[in-house]
Amino acid sequence: MAEAHQAVAFQFTVTPDGIDLQLCHEALRQIYLSGLHSWKKRFIRFKNGVMTGVYPGSPPGFMVVVVSYMSYNKYHKLDPSLGMFAKLNGKIYTSYSQKIVGGVLVGTGLWITIIFIMRNALKCLLSWHGWMYSRHGSVSLGTRLWMLLVKVFSGRKPMLYSFQNSLPRLPVPPVKDTCRRYLESARPLMDDEQFERMKGLAKDFEKNLGPRLQWYLKLKSWWASNYVSDWWEEYIYLRGRGPIMVNSNYYAMDFLYVFPTSIQAARAGNAIHAIMLYRRKLDRAQIKPIYLLANKVPLCSAQWERMFNTTRIPGLETDTIQHMNESKHIAVYHKGRFFKVWMFYDGRLLLPREIEQQMERILADKSEPMPGEEALAALTAGDRTPWAKARDAYFSRGKNKQSLDAIEKAAFFVTLDDTEQRFVEKNPIKSLDSFAKSLLHGKCYDRWFDKSFNLIVFKNGTMGLNAEHSWADAPIIGHLWEHVLSMDPFKLGYTEEGHCCGEPHPNLPGPQRLQWDIPAECQDVIQSSLTIARTLADDVDCHSFPFNDFGKGLIKKCRTSPDAFIQIALQLAHYRDKGKFCLTYEASMTRLFREGRTETVRSCTMETCTFVRSMIRDETVREERLKLLKEAAEKHQNMYRLAMTGKGIDRHLFCLYVVSKYLGEDSPFLKEVLSEPWRLSTSQTPLQQVELFDLVRHPEYVSSGGGFGPVADDGYGVSYIIVGENLINFHISSKHSSPETDSHRFGGNIRQAMLDILDLFQLDKKAIK
Structure with a gap:
């Protein structure tokens, strides 16, 4: 094998005439170039560290x-x-x-x-x-x-991490204010008796235990960079013992209407090269900071640090995140076999055609999986504790450890999927639903769910991502995905035959097949995890659809926030779907603060419920409905502002609960608040790098966004992305096992709710377009 020859730098034999030394000049050359590359990288990191430190x-x-x-x-x-x-x-x-x-x-x-x-x-x-409260289009002196x-x-020319030391710390809101806002959010979901009871619990907490817990929390906020993020990562993500597949991981889709090539290896070649270019820019801190308000207000960039070379490691009680400073290879899965593919040769990054060449070699490999190898990744899809025990018992030594290290220390994971997925205009519903389910869980054993992200390339050249959630939130992986989608067809491109541009390398060592020795006992654990994972995956009801009746362009004509418009439509759709309101989660970010992650916007407000009831009652006149809609939208916007500026409800209560557990105190108020199920969990996927896509000239180059699994067994998960002026893509998930939910029914209700709310404004859509 070519890679075996390259691995030996020199050979020697002892003869009667002395030692016969034979040096392999090519191997020594590769060692020299590899060392040179490493030292260059260290120097760049040192220089960037100095530049960031003095910014x-x-x-x-x-x-x-x-x-x-x-x-x-x-x-x-x-x-x-x-x-x-x-x-x-x-x-x-x-x-x-x-x-x-x-x-x-x-x-x-x-x-x-x-x-x-x-x-x-x-x-x-x-x-x-205060700038967040300015009216849209008008800025005060x-x-x-x-x-x-x-x-x-x-300063001038900031790098990605330049503003980290200048960002303020997340403030701890007063207990009184948080309790008041909580009661306000809970009022539409409780009858008078329930609400009075909850008011009593809140008042008792605010007067007795609350101030004591708050003192510890303030002490932490003065000492730590962020009083929420480390506990949020540990207790919400890493301490969960259930499967992370479906329950935590999320996915991102390919272009909706464009298929750059149907050659699987070629699409993988361009995508992998684009991802590695992004990693190089990240290592050199050449990615621009993310801003709000006309590129004036910087957001925290801390979550970018663990995008690559990162794996979630299972533990008996809690998982850990393993991050390597550098990794020069990727791990690839195809038809039950695992491969290690080096990304550098001759001291440089492999070109797209060379990566395609490596993928072609893997696809042409006809070897059979070793016993237990094919479904090995099911360990990452099942419960965490059995995986932790199996990892310690069967993968802590020998060839199994070496092969597992190759996966866990890889830059990222690639699956060359043997199925075909894409959007089909003749059958849009079935094709997109199948696409979404495949990206969310696949066959339950053909994605390494513990990796920071998986690149999935299907047999027909369509692709997508599956990302682990503990290390960062969706906008971070979305920023990478936008880069990849913009590089692929526009800057890298393909030949007329559909291959990557360039020529194959004549001396490129091939991929390394990973070796395993998996005993029967371990194979039983793998099958047990696979059974659990398949039960979970089969229960997921996914529905993804493009809503192209109108988009944010028309919503702005109504002088309404697009996000508030959609959130109110979701409440109307949910009421029509279930005949009741429910506790609703909308993800907001707190990256205006150092190491900020997310906060919850409780979208089901009294104002929104009043508007929804007016839409249900036929006797309500249009003018009254419009007035109620405006009030509901303004309320939602204000809730969003509070969440973004550190005055949210749920992260504060969560941290107070953690402190109470450390102190051994029991709080009926906190216990009840944190046990309430989120039966409607929603999130907007932001399009962050608008300049990369010219949707006016090329409206077909739109991504479908991404989605996630349902949070509650009897609830819905809804993700949406506002693309351009005339398109909104929705991703809905629920569980077949719940008699209360149906993702396709809910999707129909969302579409109708959007149209009904727009009709209130009596706009001529065709004339405006």
Whole structure:
């Protein structure tokens, strides 16, 4: 095998004439180039660390400050060391070299002081969120002045992590305010008796246990970077003992209407190369920070740190996240076999055609899976504790450990799927539903669900992602996916035959087949996990559909927030679907703060319920419905603002509950609040890099977004992406086992609710388009 020859740098034999040494010059060359690549990467990381550490200062700024300081002192004939050396040496006059050293030291101190002032001034400025309450399209003079100051103190040419030290900490809201907002959100879901009881529990908590728990929480907020994120990661994700497949992992879809190539290996070649280019930009901190408000307000970038070379490692009681600083290979699965594929050769990243060449070799490999190998990844799809025990018992030594390390330490995981998935215009519902289910869980053993993300390339060239949730939230993986989809057809492209551009490499070593020795006992555990996973997967009812009757362009004509419009439509659809309201979760981000992740917007408000009831009652006039709709939309927008600015409800209550458990205190109020099921869980997938896609000239290049599994056994999971001006893609999930839910029925209710709400405005859609 070619890779075996390349692995040996030299050979020697002992003969009567002495030692016969034979050096393999190609192997030594590869070792030299690999080491050179590693040192370059270390230098870049060191340089970026320095640049980020001194931001908004910079080396040129340092030179300007030091030279200016020394020139000023020379012109005015002052001691640049401010008498420091004179005191040390006991002399009035210092030598020229001492003046230089003293000037540099004092100038450096002055430069550091300026950085400190700028950084803290920016932190104070970013702590003000009044700009969020400005009316759309109008900016007050105060906000304009604030934006100017933010720009002045933000420095020039920031890198991805430049603003991390300037972001404010997430504030801890007062217990009284959180309890009040909770009761307000719970009122539409309770009758008078239930609500009075809950008011009593909240009042008792607010008066007695709450202040004590709050004291510990404030102490943590002063000490830690973020008082929520580490506990959220640990207790919501890593301590869960159930399957992460469906329950936690989520997916992202390919283009909806465009199929760049039907050659599986070629699509994988371009996609893998684009992902590796993104990783290189990430390593070099060349990805631009994400902003709000006309590129003025930076968001936290901490979640990008673990995108690659990351795996969730199972444990008996809690999982851990393993992140490698560097990984030069990927792991690939095809028809029950695992392969290790190096991504570098000759000291450079493999080109798309070369990666396609590697994928072709895997597809052409006719070898059979080893005993237990085909369904091995089902361990990552089942319960966590059996997987942790099996990992410790059967994968902690020998060839099994080496092969498992190759997967867990890979940059990411690739599945060359042997099924075909894509959107079919003649059968849109069935084709998209099948596509969504395949990305969400596949066959339950052909994705490594523990990896930070899986790239899935289907037999007909369609592709998608499946991502693990604990390390980051969907917008982070969405940013990567936008990069890949924009690079694939536009910048990398394909030949007329559908292959990647370029030529195969004549001497490229082939993929390495991973070896396993899986005993019968372990195979029993694998089959047990597979049974659990299949039961879970078969129960998922997925429905994905493009809503193209209208989009955000027409909604904005109604002077209504598109997100509020959709959320209110979801409440109307749910009421028609089940005949009742339910506790509703909408994900919002808190990345305006350092290491922020998400907060909950409780979308089922009194105002929204009032509007929904008006739509159900035929006697309500249109003008009244419009008035109620405006009130509901404004309420929703205000709730969203509160969530984004650290004044949400659920993360604060969650952390108070964690503190109560550490103290051994029992709170009936917190216990009841946190046990309430989210029967409608919703999330918007943001389109972040709009400039990458020219949807005016090429409206067909739209992604279908992504989705996730249902949170409650008798509830719905709804994800949506607003694409361009005229399209909204919905992804709905529920469980077949629940007699209350039906994803297709709910999808029909969503479509009708959207149309009914738009009809209130009596707009001529065709004329506006």
